[in-house]
Amino acid sequence: MFSEMWNFIRANFKKRSILYAVIVYSLTIFGSFPTLEVKLAFLLMFFAASGLFMPIYATQFLSKLQQILLYRKRKMIPIPDEMRELAERIGGSFKELGIVKGYNAYVMGKTLVLGKETLEQLDFNQIQAVVAHESGHIKEKHGLFRFVAMVLLLLIPWYSWSKLYSPIFFTESLTQIMLTVMVSIAFLAYMTFAMIPVNWYLEIRADRIAARFVGKEHIRSALLALGSSQKLDEPSEDHPSISERLKQIEKLKL
């Protein structure tokens, strides 16, 4: 039953978002509401939601970890002239080009990492569109932007959850441990939820840069080719849906 529920939530972005909100609000209400019965009800709600959230978070964490592990195993190859020229024109030059298996494309520091499957699947112009998108991330220092946004967003719960209070469960130290665990889980849920608009905004900006330099049609066809195996309307915590990205590219006036 639990695995069925998890599959149901994992497959749907809206339901995952509700889950993040439930965790954050149930902890806030638990820690600030004076009535004991209400506190207990929200405590139960918090743990039920956390039980579903933790495997989802673990999957996302493993995916990030996979990026780092793949990066360490990357095959370095010289940068083709066309890619170098395009990145220089954009103003987001990369120092290295690494090829990995099992991932589309990402930037790690000043290294552009491309998936072998992506190279095999896409044609010249589509690959250039992917390179332009990633160069856009480098040009506007999106990694740094993300980090600053994360620190600023952390200040909100840091301040509001410092005033939480809880009834004593069994012993004071046990209650302290329980609260620490609860706040940590809620922090993870809050950050996942709060970073969604930031991540989406940065992806749309990188798409726009790519569209300006390689043309709308190439970034559009690259997105459709890479998204052919997934639902076009389904967003993720890191990326807006392909259909939304296509819509935003369409709106762009070149």
Place this chain on the structure above:
Amino acid sequence: MPKKIVSFALSEKSIEQIDKISKALGMNRSELIELLVNKGFHFSEEVETNVNKISELQEKTKEKIQKRRD
């Protein structure tokens, strides 16, 4: 033609040696560069010359292996 399975053991040194040689030959890298060249990308002359040399070496190695099998 009936096929036989032949198994043999290699010392760790030999495996390391083979690994070093294959890395020095840049087999995987040259394949990736070839893939990009086939897609229409260009590399500096030095890189393309090296890739061509590696491809030739690969072909020769394949031929040698084929001859030994025959």
